[in-house]
Amino acid sequence: MTYDLSYPGQRCIIEFLEANKRIHLVSRSPALQKAEKSIPFNLDHIQIKINSLALNNIxxxxxxxxxxxxENDPRYESRPDEVxxxxxxxRSGHSDSxxxxxxxxxxFxxxxxxxxGRPLPENVKDxxxxxxxxxxxxxxxxxxxxNILEFNTYYxxxxxxxxxxxxxxxxxxxxxxxxxKYYLPLIDVSSFPLKKLQIPFLGSQIFEHQIVKxxxxxAINEMSLQLNESIPLNDINKLTNKTVLIQHSKIGEEGVMTLIRNWLSGEKSIGTTLMxxxxFMPINQAILMSIKETYEEFEDDLEHVEENFLPNCPRFCIPINNSSNLLVYGVDRGIDNNFNxxxxxxxxKVVATTSEVIPRNYQNELSNEAFILSHCVAPLKISLKISVTPSDGNDKTTRIECIVRYLDSSQKLELAQRCLELRTADRTTPLRIYDLKLNPMDVRINDTTYGVTLHKVPRRTEYLPEYIHENSHSSDNxxxxxxxYGFKDYSVGPDDSFFWESSEPSIDYEYYVNILLEMHSLTRADxxxxxxxARSDISLSKTPDMSKLQCLFDRKDDDYLFPYILRHMGMNPHEMPYYYCIGLNVSTSNEKKTELVNYTCKLVNVVKYMFAxxxxxxxxxxxxxxxxxxxxxxxxxxxxxxxxxxxxISSDYSKVLNELGPLLNNTGQRSLQSLRIVVHDNNNDINxxxxxxxxxxxxxxxxxNEQLRQLSNKRVIFxxxxxxxxxxxxxxEWKRNTPAIGTHYSFPVFDIADQVVYGALDEILRQLDGSSERLYPETKKTKFPHCITFKLSR
Incomplete structure (x- = not known):
């Protein structure tokens, strides 16, 4: 025997059903539909976007x-006139109908x-x-x-x-x-103060709003700021929120040091946190290493702090006063779902002074050499047998140096990044490399190359049709x-750029843009x-009609003109069919790994970090x-x-020698066994x-002739x-100034034409005073067995 639930019973069940299940159930019961909307509607997350609505996970x-x-489909006859x-x-470019x-x-x-998925009737606008x-x-x-109300309209x-x-x-x-402020009319006043507010930085005036305070x-997002802009440090210091998160922060090493000094004044309450x-993880790692230069005595492992710490980065516990300490450390926050x-x-973070957070230099320092080495070396599959015996710190350092001294250079670099103790020892031991190649944006150590490139990544936007995505090409050169748009950013100064100093071909691309427009009876105003x-259509939730320009973007042969066309269209960054990322590359003869990170800093800073x-x-x-x-x-x-x-040296050797000369082979006055240089027109001095x-x-x-006169090397190859x-x-010259015995200069013979030149030269040399012809043992089996000899001054 069954009984119907009473109205209060039905109300209680419906109220606490998961939102999507509730909608699914109520849509199938006309009886429940009458009163369902008067029952409180509970959700964990609502996301409202331009063209969608998300309730929880649906x-x-x-x-x-x-x-x-x-053509066989009856609907084919109703196609529009343009097709x-x-x-x-x-038909051009395709043969199908x-x-x-x-x-x-x-x-869904x-x-x-x-x-x-369900199609909408043709007469229903989106x-x-x-x-x-x-x-x-x-x-x-x-x-x-x-719990979480989110709006996402992307400018x-x-x-x-x-x-x-x-x-x-x-x-x-x-x-x-x-x-x-646009969305405040939708929020009930009983919601304030909010547990969490996530907004963009649109000016210092937002910090005066009571809802923000x-x-x-x-959480404040700096994504909308220009490359060299960031939230003023004074505004950050004035914030009274318990926790502040700066997303896509552009605050550098100097700014972080200023914030630390301000927080050490003791004005922040216990529990205040700034993130x-x-x-780009390496920038945060570099910031923490720079903090160490000033606050090294307060470095601490923070073993009792439960965080996903950044590996191989120092952490600090700095006393503020007798009752509080300032913790500074790096954390790994995983993957950003919006950008991957x-x-x-x-x-x-300001914490109360307890036995768990007393700075290390106020406690007895404990260290376990065996743990450190096994923890760091094991991932690299290096088998080391280490015996731990009571010893002083100098013996411990000596043993670590012996371990890292003769490691393969690539393994040594990776190992040093994983462990602070090994990294300290590694800096004092020589880095032994068989083959080292230095380029402006990459370093090759033996068979491993570490490099930085800028990548052009295509994407789809609602402002432009999809065929632009297909015609866009990813580039890492x-x-x-x-x-x-992809044009050189000349606002970046010459000291902060990698602009090639060599001359570039002068091509008037605007001229070709004009020709392309004339071919299709278009103007720049179009x-x-x-x-x-298109912007107007999107603001009205309409599909933008870009058919007028389709002929421009449908030409793959002219894709080099896309940036110029997009610039004339005045496309904003979020409207562009591509964007740029910094690529961090590690490649060997067997594989290449590239990690793309957000392009939020100058390229030169990333390269300097890599070399450092x-x-x-x-x-x-x-x-x-x-x-x-x-x-x-x-x-x-x-x-x-x-x-x-x-x-x-494949470039300007004079500049290389002036810059690196004081650092090159100055230990024990060693000379180079072999030197290869390229002599350019502007290199006059080889002395x-x-x-x-x-x-x-x-x-x-x-x-x-003057450069030849300056040569004093015993062995030269031209x-x-x-x-x-x-x-x-x-x-x-040698007849007038005799070089040292054993001096040997060589010139190449490339093909049969050189034999003709050599024969002519041979006749000239025979006519010089003091010349004679003889056979030398080392030339008997060569193409030119006869030698012309001259009597020199000695």
């Missing part, structure tokens, strides 16, 4: 879909995965469907209680078609990149800072007008082979001393001490083609 979106309709063929028309019909569709997602969706889900409800000027009288009782508000947790979050970036944060029309991580304060680098290329673009000052056997003392000198390109002048000059 998202309902309205977007454009495409259906392929063939119909007429006599004389031809399929009509790609576009229509609006309602799609659960946790990001599509679970269902914004009308979205308005009805919001009305069905949220309209008429007297009490909506939600778009849109009209959110929400039901009249909509009112939320919330705990957290997230407006992403829009001003939170009274929120327990305040500076960045998507790895993020980290520098944390500053950009060696300079760029603006949103570009800007189409962009404004490899060389930094290292005292000595020993390399069998070393090659330096394009030195005029280097923006890093080396501090290490180099001992090199074979050196190759440098490093060149003159090299045992084996290789020269590319020709030398003037690599340039055509050497008659040099030989004739040297014969005369």
């Amino acid at each position: 998202s309902i979106e309205i977007h454009i879909a495409t259906e392929q309709i063939t 119909k063929m007429q006599p004389g028309f031809i 399929v009509w790609h019909r576009r229509f609006n569709e309602v799609v 997602f659960r946790n990001g995965e599509r679970i269902a 914004y009308i469907a979205l308005e009805k969706l919001n009305q069905i889900m949220l309209g008429g409800r007297k009490d909506i209680q939600v 778009s000027r849109v009209i959110l078609r929400l039901p009249e009288g909509l009112n939320f009782r919330i705990k957290e508000l997230n407006t992403n990149r829009e001003d939170f 009274n929120s327990d947790f305040l 500076l979050e960045k998507s 970036w790895h993020i980290s944060a520098v944390v500053m 950009i060696f300079y800072d760029v603006d949103q 570009l800007s007008e189409s962009a404004e029309k 991580k490899i060389f930094g304060n290292r005292e000595l680098v020993i390399a069998k082979k070393m090659e330096i290329r394009s030195f005029y673009c280097f923006r890093y000052k080396f501090r290490s001393h180099f001992i090199v056997s074979d050196l190759t 440098h001490a490093i060149i003159k003392t090299a045992e084996f000198l290789t020269v590319e390109e020709g030398l003037s 690599c340039n083609y055509g050497y008659q002048r040099e030989i004739l000059f040297l014969v005369g």
Whole structure:
């Protein structure tokens, strides 16, 4: 025997049902529909976007879909006129006769995965469907209680078609990149003060708003700021919130040091926390290492603090007064779901003084050498047998140095990054490398290359059609800072850039843009007008019509003109069909790994960080082979001393020797075994001490008579083609000033044509005074067995 639930019983069950299950149940019961909207509606998360509504883990979106309709389909005859063929028309670029019909569709997602979809009637506009969706889900409800209310419109000027009288009782508000003031009319006054408020930084005036001041947790996003802008430090110091999170923070080392000094004044209450979050983890690691230079005596492991600490980064417990300490450390915050970036944060937190957070230098320092080494070495699969015996600190340091001294250089660098004790010892032991190559934006150590590049990443936007995404190409060959379009950012000073100093071909791309526009009967005014029309359509929740410009973007051969066209259209950063990321590359002969991070800092700073991580304060680098290329673009000052056997300089050798000369082979006055240089027109002086003392000198390109006269090396190889002048000059010079016995200069013979030249040169040499012909044993088996000899002064 069954009994119907009473109305109070039904109300109790419906109120505490999960929101999506509740809607699913009520939609199938007309009896429940009458009173359901008067019952409080409880949700964990609501997200309202331009074209969708998400309740908890279910998202309902309205977007454009495409259906392929063939000639056999009866609907093919109803296709629009612009895709119909007429006599004389031809299809270019394709041969199919399929009509790609576009229509609006309602799609349901659960946790990001599509679970269902329904097409909208052709006479129903997408914004009308979205308005009805919001009305069905949220309209008429007297009490909506939600933990997190989120709005996500991404700078778009849109009209959110929400039901009249909509009112939320919330705990957290997230407006992403829009001003939170737009959404305050939707929030019940009983919601304040908020547990958490997440807003963009749109000026210092937002910190005066009472809702911002009274929120327990305040998250501020700096994404909308320019490259060199950040929240003023005075504004951050004035904040009274218990916890403050700066997302995509642009505060650097100097700013963090200023905040620490301000917090040590003792004005912050216990429990106050500040987190500076960045998507480029190495910057936070560098900030923590710079803090160590000032507060090294307060470094502490913070073993009793439960956090996902950044690996290989120092942590600090700095006394403020007798009752409180300041903790400073780095944390790994995982992956940002919106951008799929790895993020980290520098944390500053005021805590009460207890036995658990007393700075280490006030306690007895305990260390376990066996634990340190096994913890750090095991991941690298290096088998080390270590015996731990009572000893003083010097013995411990000596043993660690012995371990790292003879490791492979690539393993040594990775190992040193994992352990502070090993990193300290590693800086004092030589880095031994067989083959070292230095480029402006990458370093090759043996078979491992560490580099930085700028990547152009395509993406889809609602402002431009999808075929732009298909025609956009990802690139990793950009060696300079760029603006949103991809043009060189000349606002970055020459000392902070990698602009190549070599001349570039002068091409008038604007001329080709004009030709392209004339071919399609368009003007530049049409570009800007189409962009404004698209923005207007999107603000009205309409699908933007860019068909007028389709002919421009449908030409793959002219994709190099896309940035110029987009600039004339005045596209904003979020409207662009591509964006830029910094690529951190580690490659070997077997694999290449690239991690893309947010492009929020100058390229030169990332490269300087990379060089500092490899060389930094290292005292000595020993390399069998070393090659330096394009030195005029280097923006890093080396501090290490180099001992090199074979050196190759592929760029301006005078600048290289002036910069690196004081650091090169100055230990024990060693000379280079081999030096290879390229002589350019602007390199007149080869009288440098490093060149003159090299045992084996290789020269590319020709030398003037004065430069040939300056040579004093016993062994020289010339690599340039055509050497008659040099030989004739040297014969005369050596007859006047005899070089040391054993001096040996060589010139190349490339092909049969050189044999003809050699024969002519041979005749000239025979005619010089004091010459004679003889056979030497070392030349008997060569193509030119006869030797011309001259009597010199000695």
